[in-house]
Amino acid sequence: MRTLHIASIALLLIVAFGALFADKVAPASYAYQFREAPNASPSWTHPLGTDDLGRDRFSRTLYGTRISLALAPLAALLSIVLAAMVGGIAGFLGGWPERVAMAATDLFLCLPWLFLLLMVRSLLPLNAAPLTSVLITFLTLGLLGWAAAARVICTEAREFRISDVLLQARATGQHGWRLLAVQFVPKLRPVLLAQFLISIPVFILSEANLGILGMGVAEPLPSWGSLLRELDSLSSFAGEWWKLVPLGLLVMVVTSFQVLLSREDVAL
């Protein structure tokens, strides 16, 4: 298991390095069109061939990885902040605020995730500029993905509310913000971190689903979702294996996250 963990960390580091230095590593810009070579097979010039518009697939995969890997954690951070506010405050206060917050959370959770995403995404402009579409996609993910985490955080906050630690802290004169900063936030930190890490692969997969359905990041900006749209034109696995590379990369990255999340200290 230790070897698997090390391999997962190594893979994530390599992918993150490639994405971070895409400008240096990629043979061309993600939008540059090699008009003389559309739909080209892999070669030394184009390691993963080119797409219908003659854009280098390897370059697009690197830039797409950068967008997906940079923004999924940001969306996860946003959703965890929201979850901490809703779940943490509700659990800490208890009583009717907790009941109302948890009822709202339950209502949120009763909608299948993809349905909710699709509905809210459709209310926002679909023909937005590429950068705006990136922001819209990941903000939607972040703003809608808080409910499951809020439940867990609320349970943790409730346990803290009824614990002796709080009683002792109050007896020593800690109140208000000081109590929150010194006792409450450190107590919640491991749960927040675990929920944050759990959310990242969920958001990567959600962005990929939205992208394949044509509701994610707009062209010409690449993301894993928009790169996977090419699978739609695939006629066989063996014939054009290079088109499956972005999917393979996504699966490997998400699997690496899952392996790291299975570590007991994170799971706890």
Added chain:
Amino acid sequence: MLKRLAIRVVAIVVTILVGLLVSATMVRMAPGFESDEHQLDAHLSPETIASLKAHRLANRKLASFYLTYIKHSVRGDLGYSTALGRPVREVIGERIAETLKICSFGIGVGCTLGFLLAFVTGMSRSSAWDVLVGGIASLFLCIPIAALALIFVLIRRPAGLAIAAVIFPTVYRYARNVLARTFAMPHVITAMAKGCGPIRVLTWHVIPVCAAQFMAIAGISVSLALSASIPIESLCGIPGIGQLALQSALARDLPVLVTLTVVIATITIFANSLSDLVPATVRSRQS
């Protein structure tokens, strides 16, 4: 028991009402709500255009809009699809059967496979088997549902199997954990030590303990299947409500989309309530 049932019924009704209110707000707040494209039709008389405007303006106040929306919904009038130009009820009605068919097939196959493999893992206690099946389940969990749908189109397998491929890993992982905990319980260890056969241990000592949790897992799978139906139906060309949801989203057909959301939420809550109530009923009869 009756109290539990009443709470569930109230939860379903409240969800529908809140869902309708949220839906109504979304439709009301959507850009272009107060204008009608018919107002641009040069063939219409000024009186007709004035009448159309008056009709739109009558819905301007949010409170009256809510009440009208709910009153119409209660009567079964769910509005008109702006993209298809047909009543929403009719559009959803003719497609829901297809979705229910592939979802029930997917849930059936996915749950059966997930539970069976979890039972085999629990009974065999072979770490190699556990790693193998766990690895396959994890792999399926790491593939986006839409990509899974495309793969199933490519290998020419039924869409229901794609839904099963989405459900099986989740069911397997939950069921495996539940079974592992149950197999470690003192009464199960005692039964095995006394020489009970594997089938007897399973049917008499393990399943009765896990039944409620298994039902809960089956309840979750309904939500998973409905969620998966959007990309799977869209990419496999199946005329169900999943495909309709995507078409409505792309066409910003809000009346269809919000009604679908309420319908889906109701089905999900109903399934979860059922999976919660059935074991409770069995337990109360046993006691």
